[in-house]
Structures are given as C-alpha cells and as structure tokens.
Amino acid sequence: MCGIVGYIGKKPAFPILLSGLKRLEYRGYDSFGFFVLNKNKPFLFKKVGKISEFEQNFPNPDGEIGIAHTRWGTTGKISEANAHPHYDCQQNIFLVHNGIIENYQEIKERLIKEGHKFLSETDTEVICHLIEKYFERNLEEAVRKALREVRGTYGIAVISKKDPQKIVVARLSSPIILGINKDEFLVASDPAAIITHTRQVINLDDNEIAVLKPDGFFILKEKPLETIEWKIEEAEKGGYPHFMLKEIIEEPEVIENAIRGRLIIEEGSVKLGGLDSVSAQLREMDKLVLVACGTAHYAAMVGEYMLEEYAGLPCEVDIASEFRYRKPVVDEKTAAIFVSQSGETADTLAALREMKKKGILTIGITNVVGSTQSRETDAGVYTRSGPEIAVASTKAFLGQLATLAMLTIYLGRQSEMSLVTGKRIIEELAKLQELAREVLKKAPEIEKLAKKYRNFKNFWFIGRKYNFPIALEGALKLKEISYLHAEGIAGGELKHGPLALIDENFPTIAICPSDSVYEKMISNIQEIKAREGPVIAIATQGNEEIKKIVDDVIYIPKTLEMLTPLLSIIPLHLFAYYMAVLLGNDVDKPRNLAKVITVE
Ligand code: M6R
Numbered sequence: 001m002c003g004i005v006g007y008i009g010k011k012p013a014f015p016i017l018l019s020g021l022k023r024l025e026y027r028g029y030d031s032f033g034f035f036v037l038n039k040n041k042p043f044l045f046k047k048v049g050k051i052s053e054f055e056q057n058f059p060n061p062d063g064e065i066g067i068a069h070t071r072w073g074t075t076g077k078i079s080e081a082n083a084h085p086h087y088d089c090q091q092n093i094f095l096v097h098n099g100i101i102e103n104y105q106e107i108k109e110r111l112i113k114e115g116h117k118f119l120s121e122t123d124t125e126v127i128c129h130l131i132e133k134y135f136e137r138n139l140e141e142a143v144r145k146a147l148r149e150v151r152g153t154y155g156i157a158v159i160s161k162k163d164p165q166k167i168v169v170a171r172l173s174s175p176i177i178l179g180i181n182k183d184e185f186l187v188a189s190d191p192a193a194i195i196t197h198t199r200q201v202i203n204l205d206d207n208e209i210a211v212l213k214p215d216g217f218f219i220l221k222e223k224p225l226e227t228i229e230w231k232i233e234e235a236e237k238g239g240y241p242h243f244m245l246k247e248i249i250e251e252p253e254v255i256e257n258a259i260r261g262r263l264i265i266e267e268g269s270v271k272l273g274g275l276d277s278v279s280a281q282l283r284e285m286d287k288l289v290l291v292a293c294g295t296a297h298y299a300a301m302v303g304e305y306m307l308e309e310y311a312g313l314p315c316e317v318d319i320a321s322e323f324r325y326r327k328p329v330v331d332e333k334t335a336a337i338f339v340s341q342s343g344e345t346a347d348t349l350a351a352l353r354e355m356k357k358k359g360i361l362t363i364g365i366t367n368v369v370g371s372t373q374s375r376e377t378d379a380g381v382y383t384r385s386g387p388e389i390a391v392a393s394t395k396a397f398l399g400q401l402a403t404l405a406m407l408t409i410y411l412g413r414q415s416e417m418s419l420v421t422g423k424r425i426i427e428e429l430a431k432l433q434e435l436a437r438e439v440l441k442k443a444p445e446i447e448k449l450a451k452k453y454r455n456f457k458n459f460w461f462i463g464r465k466y467n468f469p470i471a472l473e474g475a476l477k478l479k480e481i482s483y484l485h486a487e488g489i490a491g492g493e494l495k496h497g498p499l500a501l502i503d504e505n506f507p508t509i510a511i512c513p514s515d516s517v518y519e520k521m522i523s524n525i526q527e528i529k530a531r532e533g534p535v536i537a538i539a540t541q542g543n544e545e546i547k548k549i550v551d552d553v554i555y556i557p558k559t560l561e562m563l564t565p566l567l568s569i570i571p572l573h574l575f576a577y578y579m580a581v582l583l584g585n586d587v588d589k590p591r592n593l594a595k596v597i598t599v600e
Helices: 013-023 051-057 104-113 125-134 139-147 243-249 251-259 273-283 294-311 346-357 372-376 395-414 419-440 443-453 465-482 491-496 518-529 565-582
Strands: 003-008 031-037 043-048 065-071 093-098 154-160 167-172 177-181 184-188 200-203 209-213 216-219 287-292 315-319 334-340 361-366 379-382 458-463 485-490 508-511 535-540 552-556
Touching: 003 013, 003 093, 003 154, 003 167, 003 209, 013 031, 013 051, 013 065, 013 184, 031 093, 065 093, 065 154, 093 125, 104 125, 125 139, 125 154, 139 154, 139 167, 139 209, 167 184, 184 209, 243 251, 243 565, 251 395, 251 419, 251 565, 273 361, 273 379, 273 395, 287 294, 287 346, 294 315, 294 334, 294 395, 294 465, 334 346, 334 395, 346 361, 346 372, 361 372, 361 395, 372 379, 379 395, 395 419, 395 565, 419 552, 419 565, 443 552, 443 565, 458 465, 458 491, 458 518, 465 485, 465 508, 465 565, 485 491, 491 518, 508 518, 508 565, 518 535, 535 565, 552 565
Parallel strands: 287 315, 287 334, 334 361, 361 379, 458 485, 458 508, 508 535, 535 552
Antiparallel strands: 003 065, 003 184, 031 043, 031 065, 093 154, 154 167, 167 209, 177 184, 177 200, 209 216
C-alpha cells in the first residue's frame, strides 16, 4: 500500500529518496511527498499525482537527512493536505506513516481541545501532534510516549528540526526495514526502495523503536544483520515472481485490514463510518439491489446469500451491463449497492447514474479511495484491500466479501438479527485471517495439483448456495489467465445439461465444505464419478470420507457457512495462478484484457 523511504548520511538525501520512491511506484499511489532537513531551509514538497508528472520541475534541495512517502488514501480524500509527510503545529516534527490509527478520532478531539490545529483529514496527523505534545529535547523519547496512546498499526519515520541529527523509526504490524551502509542509513517499508544502496538490512520488529544517526544507529535490542538476496525485479513485487501471487498471499492481510477497527464484539455489531450519514434511511429499506461486473459481481452474489439469510432483506443481484438496460422495479424503499474494486468500471458507473436519476439511495463498496464510484454514491464503505495490480482480481474479492459480511451484520442488527448471532459472526470473522493463512500453506500441494491437471483443456467448477458464486469465480480466474475453457455452475444444474459433457477428460472442481448443502454436493460428485469424470474437492478439514470418492482433495478449515467463501476461494485463486504459470502465460497481464474497464 503506502510506501516509506528515509535517508541519513553524508550524501544529498533528495536523489536517494526520489529513486527509492520510484522503486515503490509498483505498489500504486495517489500522492507523494518529501521532507529534507537542511539547516538553512527545511524543504517540504507534497503533490497529488504521479512523480513523473512533476519530475522535470523538481527542486534539488540540499540536506543529508530526509523522509519520503507515497500515499494510497484510506482515511481522508486524495489531496496535498492529506499527503505525507505530516507535521505538528510548530512545524518541528515531520513524519511519514503506513498503517491505520484506529482511535485517531478520539485522540484528535482531545488534542483539538488542548489547542492543537489540524491541517489534514488523516489519522496520521494525530501522531505528529502527540509527539509534539511530549517533545522536550529528545525525539525518540517523545515518539515512545506518543505511540503508547495509539491503537492500530504503524510503520513510521520521524524527523525533528529541534533534535535534528536523527531519524526515529518505529513499527507495529506494518513492515519497516533499516538499510545499513558505511556512514549512511536508510529506512523503508519495502526492500525495493533501498536495494540499490545496500543489501545489509535489519527487519524492525513490532513495538521496536530505532534511532538512525549519521554515525550509527541503535535499537532497543540487539538484532542480527541479514542479507537480501532478491533481484530488483523480484523486490518490486515484494519478492514474488508475479503481482498475482503477491496479491493472493496478501489475502489474509486484506481480511484483517477490512475488519480492523470495525467490529464491536460486545454489541454484536459493526461500525461502518461511511454509512453513518444514511443509517436512518437504510433502516427504512425493504429491498436491496447489488450491481457489479466480473469478480465483483460474484462477490455481490455471495452478499445476496448473506444479506437474505442474516439480514432478512430481499436482494436482487445483477451484472451492471444488464442492469443498466433493464427496467428494474425499484422504489424509494430500495437501496442500490455497487461493488467495484476500481470504482471506475464504466458499466457499474452507468448503472449507478441510472439509479441516481430515479432518486434511489446508492451505496458503494469500493477499494480505490476517491474513485468516481466513491464520489458519486450517497455513502459507502472502503474495502481497504490496497492497490491491486494484476489484471486478475484476487485479493480485492476477499476485501469485498469481508465488507459484505460486515454490511450484513450492520443491516441485520438494525432489524431482526439477534445479539447472539451478531456476536457469533463477528467472532468467526475475527478468526478468518488466521484461517486464511492456514489455507495459503497448501500452496505447494495446489501447485502439484496444477502439474497433474495441466494437460486438461476443460474444467467444470461446481458449488451450491454460498459456494455457487465461488464456482463462478474459480472458473473465471482459470479462463482469464490460463486461457483454458472453464465454467462455473450450481451443483443442482448439472443434470439439466452439463452432465452430458462429463467423461474422463473433463475434470470438475467441486467446492463442498461440510455445510447445509454438503449431502447434495456429494450426490453431484457421485453423478460425475459414475461417468468417470476426475474430481478435485475443496472440503472441510477432518472430512476423511470424501477421499474415498474423489481423486484429489484440498482441505480448508471449518468456519461459519456464510464465511466459507473467504476460505474456499483461496485454493482456486492459487490453482488458476499455477496453471497459468505452467502454461507459460503472462499471468499479470492476460491477453485481450485490461485492469480497469472504462468503456462499455
Ligand atoms: O474494478 P471492478 O471491480 O469494477 O472490475 C470489475 C471487473 O472488470 C473485474 O472484476 C474483472 O472481471 C477481473 N479481471 C476479474 O479477475
């Protein structure tokens, strides 16, 4: 997501910061900024847009200490004021931050009462003012005291004009590495930013504070030096050969980010600040329509099952390109929910505008902050999945599912959902990131499966209820990047036609966790096996019986039925990825496709 670079040494800092930020561009960003400390004239430069748009006119400030940042907005719109570095009232503390400060609102209100003046809408700025509050003479001491008050995640690099010969660095659940060279030190959120300067690094651990000075550095405890072996191209993808794999590996983190600070366990409820302005109106709704394209459409379909079962609201899901040309029957008690990673998909935006013309309440579930969809909907929830670079959408899907689960609790608790049910879903949701990590450990097994099935040309994906949309998404992913023929169908539809195609050359991936439709799925698998079709099952851990009827099994941990899609999709994303790699395809940029479809 956001990127951090810092430098302290004997060379001019600015060119080093600039080249570091450029190496972080692959992560995606909407604005950037630099702070370079120069005795005569400290230099602060922040802009909205891409570095390349301004590079011709960059100043070249003096100074051997500096920090820089690329921002991917999560709290507050995309603007110069919200870009980092941020600073305090006295313009003494300058800071860059990755992560989310969950309790920033309450800290901000308190600091405003104490007389602090805020210039941005970000959560980050509260850290500057807290450090200002505690600053006497020693920067690291003030940072230490300030961080005691914040809740959430952070990787920060801080400079003070009044304690100038140092950069103070700290982290909690947001990566920070220190680059160690003779007579110079670097800090970065990602090895790609510093790898051309040094390969000697120290990975800062949670709750550690490091102080970098021109003549040395110290951390609260002794740490060994490590050597980075990655090639530059690998480093830019976080060490992975493709963005798609990097993004699949980020899926647990995406769940974590989506739910962070939003679950209120004791109330069995969720806090979705983006819906506050329309919460009373939402309470009056008696129908929802969910509209999206591609992968986002499949997320919306899972949402339909969740919302109908747990929020008791009639839902209709449609593909945006169809919805916009239908004559949908909606009235003032209908809310339209638009799901989109980019927030720029032309068909989804056109459907949104149709609904606005009819005066319907519009809600966005969007990843990209400040996107057209997020600006044009009446209210919305950001999925906080971070930039998704690969054309095939993977981690964004998980962010959409987690957000739809929270929306279900939000709307359900406004109507018929009991406290007990609310709590139960929340508790399971909170465990999901760990369970998703368990599924990722199966990657080597799934790669082996891909090797076994690489020569087949056709695949069925079948599932029922919550996992019917997962069958559709698994098939879409496979066809999109492997160029093989793959179709997703509801298990119950098999005998209405598709079964005619089954033979020993037509494998089926059956998503059959131990849930309310498990027995029905087993009947479908038996129908396929009777015709000699190979079957790979995605089943619940502990189900040994299934091994007797299928050819291969990938296990996923047990969770609530409504949340199984967040686990069952992970092996399918990995399967599609490994198949495409084995077939020698351009995984991140599949032929004929683009990341954002801005045309009809
Ligand atoms: O940005 P959006 O979520 O609105 O994009 C929707 C689809 O274009 C997108 O999901 C597409 O289907 C992906 N390539 C699927 O992997």
